[in-house]
Amino acid sequence: MFKQAALIAVLAGPAAAAGLEIDVAGEANGTIKIDLFEDLAPQHVEQITAIAEAGSYDNVVFHRVIDGFMAQTGDVEHGVFGGNMARAGTGGSEFDDLPAEFSDKPFERGIVGMARAQNPNSANSQFFIMFEPGYFLNGQYTVIGEVTEGMEIVDQIKRGAGQNGAVIGEPDRMAAVRVTE
Secondary structure, rough: OHHHHHHHHHHOOOOOOOOEEEEEEEEOOOEEEEEOOOOOHHHHHHHHHHHHHHOOOEEOOOOOOEEOOOOEEEEOOEEEEOOOOOOOOOOOOOOOEEEEOOOOOOOOOOOEEEEEEOOOOOOOOOOEEEEEOOOHHHHOOOOOEEEEHHHHHHHOOOOOEEEOOOOOOOOOOOEEEEEEE
């Protein structure tokens, strides 16, 4: 079902989306609004918009949350709330990985970036929201947007443990994700 909806979204061409609304549930409860930067990262914005429109981000957990750094989510393959969280953060989507779309936009508080593996061209569905500036990420990760409302909700997301920030127990989740214009 996801594959079919995603394919239709891709064939329809670039979405007229300008943002996302994310309803967060768990220790943090509320709505985060994100302005997407189609001009800086058109391929990344198109892909996450298609994933959101297909409903695949709904009930995906914040699996990696590092205090003073960022909150990561978006593993639609292994990060669905209620599933086995042992592999959360290792999956992607039905889409291919994306080539990097690096820009001069710095990683400030509230910036949304695409997560990736060692290969700069491996971003797929996962993204992260910065708690604090992370200038060491500049030119290394693709910036896709910025939180315009709800940073107080981001600040309340359940933190992970250890150096990798893996969330233990019941993680907070994106209960619903909507594409906005």
